[in-house]
Amino acid sequence: MKPHCSALRIACGALLAAGCASPREAAVLDGDATPGDAAPAPVTTPPNVPSAPATAASLPPPPQAPDHCDPLDLAPRDPGPALIRRLTRTEYNNTVRDLLGDASAPADTFLPDEEFMGFRNQAGSLQISALHVEQYMQASERLAATAVARLSALLPCEPIEDGEAACLRTFIESFGLRAWRRPLEAAEVDRLASLYDAAATMEPPRLERAFQLVVQAMLQSPNFLFRIEVGEPYVTQAVGEPAREDTTRLKLTDYEVASRLSYLIWQSMPDGALLSAAEQGRLGTREEVAAQARRMMDDPRARPALIDFFNQWLRVDEVLGIERDPQWYPDFDPAVRPLLAEETHAFVEDLLWGSDRDLKALFAADHTWLNESLARFYGVEGVEGEAFRRVAVNPSQRAGVLTQGAIMAVTAKPNMTSPVFRGAYVRERVLCTPLPPPPPNLPIVPPDPDPNSSTRQKFEQHSADPACAGCHSLIDPVGFGFENFDAVGRWRTEENGHLVDASGALSATLDADGPFDGAAALSRQLAESEQVQRCVVTQAFRFAHGRSEVPEDLCGIDSLYAAYERGGRDFLSFIEYLTTSDTFRFRRRPAAENAENTEHAESTP
């Protein structure tokens, strides 16, 4: 009898065996159908919708070395599509902290941010539903109520001397510049100032009431909740030629560049220096932008903000919510979860701001960061005190972030490891290669932990059955390399009485193919790969721009990669370079007819 996947109880949560017994055959083997039955209805797809491949016999071709730039193409670089970006929860909290000095973190109770391709800051995914606006309303009321207690400190004028209405107006202008991250138009100031009139009919004191209403109105406005970008015409003039206006692109205004810089490097609003630079028109050139970026990366706010890229990309913070089955991990203490997260955060911080900044070490480093409690958890001796410090690791066991406990734990199940999850993680997150989808309607059953066999044995069928091996040869041999790490990230040499076999192989990559023994060797193999380093750049692009790349971006991403390599893979230098790119400083110009309508609408009173 031909074995098939449902008999193997394969993990259903990542990628399935593809090309296993057809649903029809599986149904027969399961006893759900007799051989004479009609075949199940085929999956149909309507036109214009991409269909999933029927089988996974069609594997992706091995990646080619990318070269997307056409040296003969002299057209201005297309900045790609850029939707306005709603503030994420972190950005909201940081912004109100910097705007009002309020550290109450109101967004912690907001709906979670919508995630896309691993990132929670993607413009196209972030929504504002009815529930969101209710939460924004309540938060703005609480923030305003707290702020009014410090009214005299927040008002830039003397209400008694200058008159309440006039002072409120001054507040609207100066506070508005910071809250909406640009100077307000006269009509906008007028509208907000009218709240002073409205406050006359409400419970006194009038100025305090009006102040609260103004703050509430500003914080619920799309001008606050979105990073609005309109851009301005981009005019260049070569010597001896007439001025030319770029017909395909708009330049971001200096205020818009300021916001892009601050939300990338600080996940917060621009500071006074940035707003001054914008006001003086000193954010227009590449050099000016780069100088600001360098200054900002020395600010402490840059640390959690840029570390968060790694957090989201590598799924580090998911470790905070993991549960482990007490039957299989009886001494797992949930208190270790924030320590595991801190290990990777400290490790990344050191890679970005420390003395050795080559990001190759992300996957190849022979050290990690531990404190006494975490060291005890790992069974490492000689670490004393609760402060985290750099600790050498055994290079035959560990290398870089992939062998740190957080990553090993989030890519495992509550009761056992999962080579399929781990292999898929490497493929998708580290190599940037999505895997081919399996055929639909395949019966799959996850394996149970078994006190007598090893994890590797449970998944043997994936390689034994040639129909399954087609896809799983891409996944399992990678995931097996991590078998020395249990589901909480601790080193093990045996599992259920079997010696751990952590040999494996990488295949179907640009330049990292080859066998390895153990996760440390695998990690170092990945670190040396151009495909992996290009993937780092691509992931950073997605995080920085709040969107996935489109074909028009690929030449620019090649340039980013080249700069990254030239800079010795120093991440901060790379980010600085990114802020000088056209994609960062320009927007696509809407089609001409829309532009005309826009001008017409603006001139209408």
Add this chain to the structure above:
Amino acid sequence: MNLSRRALLRGLGGVALSLPLLQTLPRVARAQGAFPKRLVVFFNPNGTLKELWSPRGGTETDFALPPLLAPLERHKQDLVIFDGVDMAVADTGPGGPHNRGMATLLTGEIILPGNFADGDGQTAGWAGGPSIDQLLADRLAPPTRFRTLELGVRAIENEPRARISYRGADQPVPPENQPLNVYTRLFAGMNQDPEVMRRLLVQRRSVLDVVREDFARLNAKLAPEDRRKLEQHAESVRQLERSLEAGVATPSGALCRAPEMPPQFDVASEDDFAEIARHQMQLLAMALACDMTRFSTLEFSSALNALRFTFMGLREQDGHSLSHAGDFSAEQQAQWARMNTWYAEQLAYFLDLLRAVPEGDGTLLDNTVVLWCSELSRGNTHSHSDMPFLLAGRAGGAIRTGRHRVFDGAPHNNLLLGLCHAMGADDLQSFGNREFCTGAIDLG
């Protein structure tokens, strides 16, 4: 059949509950037959075991409830159990079976392409059209304080696998999973001094008047593709304004009293799942009784959930894993059956709550229709054929209950269309994708 108050207050599992409001809720004074119709969608994920769910033998009106429906025995005369209804539109389009199931369940429309991965790695986007609750709310537009209510029990993910309710194509509506937040939205103003509430409304109105102007100003300047994002925000603000205004309108609102304030929960907790569910059901029943909304969804967890019923002692495998137990895996299937039985118990409890509210000569349950459903028929095959649809309640007399109705592959769009008619939108000719709607199932 009257439920004893003690049984009602005790709830399930012997835990005493306090439901002060249900003891004191007065009859809402209305003319005979003039009570509004309510729709509740009651969802749990990953399918069921249909062979233990469908009545065997018997006739359309004389049948025995099988094991997985046993908890509903006391409500048997209020049920319509369906066999042979297929979710054909769910077998079309991109993505994996869970996502397709979720996106088509209440919309009957083909799922959009996108980048959200299913458990098998296939990707799709959000739903391609409005869900029945949102569509009816727009069409019938009753003057209730809340246009719709979406509640969840640990439906915490922001992906298609955790959404059943859609304002329109690509417009998912997220549920509120925290009972305290639901309580605050619905009832916090209720015990307040009306003068305080009135003043708060005046302030909020003045603030939102100013905010509304920002949309018009911005709309003129933004690129076309950005205007859609802005419009979504603007529409949400309009909805907020309407709900604030409607909150002032009194009777039936003024006659309602707020229930006890629930504690704060960790919405991701497995251990508290049952307790959170109880609070959400009580809050929803109260909201319906007070006519705060007429269209609602209650979403128990999400497709592909990693949810273990630890409160029942099932600590080893989560629901999704259990739903995948092979047909020969007796112990796992037994655990999956226990989970599904628990969901039936929750539905039975919720129906108890509705039945305990008098409305005219009948009860709130008589004027409601609850649609119990899941995004799959069966977990281990991911089938969308012969879906486990069940209706409870008469929708004011529009639905004839106490029936086991067997079809031969009727598309579920037909059932949703029939439900629209029963709810009063009888001018609707089709629901969802027209290719998959061949005529309403008449529920009367």
